[in-house]
Amino acid sequence: MKYDFQTFHLRRGIEAIKWDSIGNQPDDVVPLSVADMELLSPPQIISALKETAEFGMWGYTWWGERYGKAVQHWMRTRHNWEIDPAWIVQTNGVVQGLYAAVRCFTQPGDNVLIQPPVYYPFRRSIELNGRKTIENPLKLVDGRYEIDFDDFAEKAKQAKMFILCNPHNPVGRVWTPEELRRMGDICLENNVLVVSDDIHFDLIMPGYKHTVYATLGEKYAQNCIMLTAPSKTFSLAALCVANAIIPNKELHQRFYDEVNVSGCYTYSIFGVRALEVGYTECADWVDELLQHIHSNYLYVKNYMAENFPQIKVFDLEGTYLCWFDCRCFGLDEKALEKKMVEEAKLYLDEGYLFGKEGAGFERINLACPRNVLEKSLARFGEAFAAYKQ
Ligand SMILES: Cc1ncc(COP(=O)(O)O)c(C=O)c1O
Structure with a gap:
């Protein structure tokens, strides 16, 4: 790839809503909730904004x-x-x-x-x-x-x-x-x-x-x-x-x-x-971003298929937000959230936020470097080990 979608950037202490909402956490606990990216903007935009900033008015x-x-x-x-x-x-x-x-x-x-x-x-x-x-x-x-x-x-x-x-x-x-x-x-x-x-x-x-x-x-x-x-x-x-x-x-x-x-x-x-x-x-940057998101999606899908085949990961047709069904755990929405946050240290968007039809589902943000996703899913696997099939 011409562009870098793998470098991790800590966004703590910069008034990022998503990061501030999780409080003080170890560096590898990255919120994958709110729909913004843990990825840099295209370099062309960064340099145009530097120019705009340096203009000073x-x-x-x-x-x-x-x-x-x-x-x-x-x-x-x-x-x-x-x-x-x-x-x-x-x-x-x-x-x-x-x-x-x-x-x-x-x-x-x-x-x-x-x-x-x-x-x-x-x-x-x-x-x-x-x-x-x-x-x-x-x-x-x-x-x-x-x-x-x-x-x-x-x-x-x-x-x-x-x-x-x-x-x-x-x-x-x-x-x-x-x-x-x-x-x-x-x-x-x-x-x-x-x-x-x-x-x-x-x-x-x-x-x-x-x-x-x-x-x-x-x-x-x-x-x-x-x-x-x-x-x-x-x-x-x-x-x-x-x-x-x-x-x-x-x-x-x-x-x-x-x-x-x-x-x-x-x-x-x-x-x-x-x-x-x-x-x-920046059309070519978007084309590469899409490849990266799609490969993150396949990673989640394969991880679940191998470790928790009872979890349905929905086909991702569009967005960088992957929706999966955890109702198979038999936990109510609050118990699921508690386990996600307290044991897995996973801050996703809980499905119930989107309406009662979403209770028991989770939404994970895929717009992040692969290693962030790997570590997050590994914590998911440990927290829900008792349910592994
Ligand atoms: C469907 C949808 N509409 C709107 C927004 C937010 O739009 P904006 O930040 O431009 O107000 C989001 C952000 O997640 C979204 O998913």
């Missing part, structure tokens, strides 16, 4: 033509999606975009549809804004998560908005064009606006292909808010840069006004530069 910043062109280039070359830069509204993050979309396009008391187990801020963005969550739980069919379309059609009748997660965090599905179209048709029939969170869209494993919802056709494009970001792809979460991309002119204007009303009018120059460099110069 960081006044109010906007997103300009170069930025719009960089987003357009990435969407065209990586996602086969022709966008007009005028469709972009930059936000500080995808979550900010979610909150803004809920406030902007629904009224207090309206129902918003989600598909648990799912990224927990979806529910919060709905309920903290005084709206109601309705659920279309994913169903497990022969070890794969699928959409319950009958239930989706029923729930859509009551909903104003649907928040789609594609690829899906935490179950790792990359929705097929057929699945997306079927959901999209139901939404169109029922006047339900689709908000598609595609933050993990660059992280697609070999053999799978991501479809941007808005590329399904004009009628789908006109009824959606696409939430995208370079943050997962290039390890930029703290630079606060994301893009809502909204082909429908009226929806775009309303969303733009909502972001302004919430007082957001300047952006991070570091985020803007990182996006420009990432989207124009």
Whole structure:
């Protein structure tokens, strides 16, 4: 490989949320929870940001033509999606975009549809804004998560908005064009606006292909808010840069006004530069990152198959978050968490955080050097030795 995905970097004492949440631990105890990477950003981005830092003046910043062109280039070359830069509204993050979309396009008391187990801020963005969550739980069919379309059609009748997660965090599905179209048709029939969170869209494993919802056709494009970001792809979460991309002119204007009303009018120059460099110069780095993540995924899958064959490790279609089923241990969710944290010293995202459907499951972050994963799984093996088969 041309790039280095194996060097370990301790991130303690730098206000990293994931690291601070585990308190004082030995150096080899690395949290594999929150979806940011234990890997350096591409060297091209690091050197561009050094230049920006050395310039020494960081006044109010906007997103300009170069930025719009960089987003357009990435969407065209990586996602086969022709966008007009005028469709972009930059936000500080995808979550900010979610909150803004809920406030902007629904009224207090309206129902918003989600598909648990799912990224927990979806529910919060709905309920903290005084709206109601309705659920279309994913169903497990022969070890794969699928959409319950009958239930989706029923729930859509009551909903104003649907928040789609594609690829899906935490179950790792990359929705097929057929699945997306079927959901999209139901939404169109029922006047339900689709908000598609595609933050993990660059992280697609070999053999799978991501479809941007808005590329399904004009009628789908006109009824959606696409939430995208370079943050997962290039390890930029703290630079606060994301893009809502909204082909429908009226929806775009309303969303733009909502972001302004919430007082957001300047952006991070570091985020803007990182996006420009990432989207124009770092495609080969992403290709190698994907190989690394996929090989980490195979490592987890093989480790479990050899040591705990009763644990189902779900196919990783997209994201760097691997979902596995520990219900076979027969522990309740709190007992499982206690054993993970206190005995295995493993800080993952406990499945129940994503909704009751996730209880007994674990989500492990694969965006780390291989030796971090090896040590973590070895501790898992010791803590659960009594269950080894
Ligand atoms: C599905 C999904 N959406 C949004 C986010 C966070 O987005 P941001 O940091 O841009 O607010 C995450 C982070 O884990 C995520 O998994």
